[in-house]
Amino acid sequence: MPSFSEALKSQVGRKVLTGVTGVGLIIFIIFHLATNLQVFGDVHAFNEAAHALESMGWLLYVLEAGLAIAFLLHAYVGISIWWNRRKARPEGYEKYQSKGGPSHMSWASKSMIFTGIVLLVFLVIHIDTFKFGATDMVMLPGGEEARDLKGLMISTFQQPLYAFGYTAVMILLGFHLGHGFWSAFTSLTMKHNKYSALMYTVGVIFAMLMAVGFLFIPLYIYFGGGCEAALIQCQ
Amino acid sequence: MADTFTVHLKIWRQDGPDQPGKLVDYTLDKVNEHMSFLEMLDVLNEEIVAEGKEEPIEFDYDCREGICGSCNLVINGQAHGPKDMTCTCQLHMRNFSDGDTIVIEPFRAKAFPVIKDLVVDRSAFDRIIEAGGYVSVKTGSAPDANSIPIDKTVADTAFDYATCIGCGACVAACPNSSASLFTGAKLAHLNRLPQGEPERKKRTVSMVDQMEEEGFGDCSNYAECEAVCPKGISISAIAEMRRNYVKATLAGTEA
Ligand code: HEM
Ligand code: SF4
Ligand code: FES
Numbered sequence: 001m002p003s004f005s006e007a008l009k010s011q012v013g014r015k016v017l018t019g020v021t022g023v024g025l026i027i028f029i030i031f032h033l034a035t036n037l038q039v040f041g042d043v044h045a046f047n048e049a050a051h052a053l054e055s056m057g058w059l060l061y062v063l064e065a066g067l068a069i070a071f072l073l074h075a076y077v078g079i080s081i082w083w084n085r086r087k088a089r090p091e092g093y094e095k096y097q098s099k100g101g102p103s104h105m106s107w108a109s110k111s112m113i114f115t116g117i118v119l120l121v122f123l124v125i126h127i128d129t130f131k132f133g134a135t136d137m138v139m140l141p142g143g144e145e146a147r148d149l150k151g152l153m154i155s156t157f158q159q160p161l162y163a164f165g166y167t168a169v170m171i172l173l174g175f176h177l178g179h180g181f182w183s184a185f186t187s188l189t190m191k192h193n194k195y196s197a198l199m200y201t202v203g204v205i206f207a208m209l210m211a212v213g214f215l216f217i218p219l220y221i222y223f224g225g226g227c228e229a230a231l232i233q234c235q
Numbered sequence: 236m237a238d239t240f241t242v243h244l245k246i247w248r249q250d251g252p253d254q255p256g257k258l259v260d261y262t263l264d265k266v267n268e269h270m271s272f273l274e275m276l277d278v279l280n281e282e283i284v285a286e287g288k289e290e291p292i293e294f295d296y297d298c299r300e301g302i303c304g305s306c307n308l309v310i311n312g313q314a315h316g317p318k319d320m321t322c323t324c325q326l327h328m329r330n331f332s333d334g335d336t337i338v339i340e341p342f343r344a345k346a347f348p349v350i351k352d353l354v355v356d357r358s359a360f361d362r363i364i365e366a367g368g369y370v371s372v373k374t375g376s377a378p379d380a381n382s383i384p385i386d387k388t389v390a391d392t393a394f395d396y397a398t399c400i401g402c403g404a405c406v407a408a409c410p411n412s413s414a415s416l417f418t419g420a421k422l423a424h425l426n427r428l429p430q431g432e433p434e435r436k437k438r439t440v441s442m443v444d445q446m447e448e449e450g451f452g453d454c455s456n457y458a459e460c461e462a463v464c465p466k467g468i469s470i471s472a473i474a475e476m477r478r479n480y481v482k483a484t485l486a487g488t489e490a
């Protein structure tokens with residue numbers, strides 16, 4: 001029998017890794033979206049949520065490290081699967097066509113590597129803009145000083161490049177999840193003939209909810225004029 | 236006699252392994268809707284032989300009744316052609332119309348090297364079977380039939396997976412050239428039966444390792460294999476293969 005690490009490197013192990021890290025990233029983006037939507041809450045809600053995270057201390061570092069590992073592993077395995085496929089068919093077909101029916105060949109499934117790499121590049125820009133971006137400091141009602149991330153978010157998305165760039169990337173995230181959600185369950189061996197079609201539909205709906213949830217924020221801020229927007233309360 | 240019609244064929248011709256090949260144009264005007272796809276190629280070959288200018292087109296077949304898994308063409312970009320749950324040998328020319336252009340290519344994968352024209356070497360599948368696609372039996376006098384009770388639903392499901400004829404269409408259609416559906420079908424057949432239980436873990440690991448060794452790609456859950464499989468094998472077999480593999484290795488239980 002192969003050792004644990006040998007098993008992880010096998011074809012099955014690699015899929016289990018994409019699946020586990022994929023589900024981990026899905027859980028992360030659900031929390032991330034829930035936090036982001038606080039910009040529509042009370043004046044301080046978003047900054048308070050962000051400040052609460054930053055005040056978690058070592059626990060935050062553990063979570064961040066876990067997240068970084070999940071992202072890197074996920075990207076590494078995804079890229080290596082794509083690399084292997086080129087070796088597995090050195091001479092391609094002159095004509096290739098999906099047979100439809102039970103097939104899940106779609107733009108989403110065929111573009112996992114493209115949407116994935118866009119997400120990876122986006123991630124670097126995104127972290128640089130928000131995690132390391134310069135902000136003013138605000139006084140929270142609790143009397144603590146915190147970074148004014150809400151202000152940074154609003155000023156960022158009033159720039160068309162950011163507003164539309166983020167929107168485009170979130171649409172691609174939707175496609176990644178459109179295939180990814182169902183695929184992850186199948187990779188993690190949870191595939192049942194009876195529920196497979198239902199799972200796929202749930203995945204597509206989930207993907208659309210995530211994409212629309214994330215892209216609504218930049219577009220709303222841009223078209224609503226930032227602090228002028230009806231749903232946004234500024235100080 | 237039914238009316239005959241004309242098709243334009245673009246057929247992959249390749250003199251031997253590792254030699255350059257190309258699509259060659261042929262026009263065949265004696266096609267009859269009742270011919271099978273392979274009979275259509277037979278008629279073309281008769282013309283080629285009669286003309287005597289080039290060698291006939293090599294293609295694989297044996298039973299011509301959809302049970303042996305020898306026939307293996309990619310027809311207009313689809314393994315076994317346009318009809319669901321149908322092998323190339325069971326595909327009839329009534330699925331095409333007068334004037335159609337039909338592209339015919341071999342199954343393509345590094346693990347299925349071309350031998351000549353449309354014939355590929357699929358012995359990689361044999362080696363996957365050798366790695367674990369068997370059960371141990373007690374030799375000696377013949378055992379009693381039905382001495383091992385098997386639930387009807389289990390037997391039926393095992394039989395569904397056992398209908399895999401090892402044609403390799405799943406590999407041909409997979410964008411990654413993965414052999415997961417074939418291997419998964421064999422495992423799902425043997426692993427669920429009491430006769431296959433003693434070697435379940437060892438079998439799963441050996442067969443999964445062998446398919447990687449042969450140079451087949453990873454599975455990305457495209458499910459295109461299920462769409463082209465002439466026996467309609469479900470990719471649930473692949474999920475089951477993963478489950479057995481995880482139980483045998485990552486979950487840390489003893490073999
Ligand atoms: C928010 C970020 C991301 C989420 C939520 C996410 C989610 C997922 C999920 C759930 C899957 C299905 C897993 C499976 O098939 O077992 C998947 C597959 C994949 N992901 Fe991501 N992913 C993200 C970022 C990335 C990044 C940064 C890359 C970088 C290259 C990437 C590349 C891939 C590839 C290539 C696959 C397909 C794997 C295969 O072919 O089997 N993903 N992703
Ligand atoms: S699983 Fe289907 S397509 Fe693959 S070898 Fe078996 S019969 Fe052919
Ligand atoms: S020739 Fe036997 S299955 Fe087609």
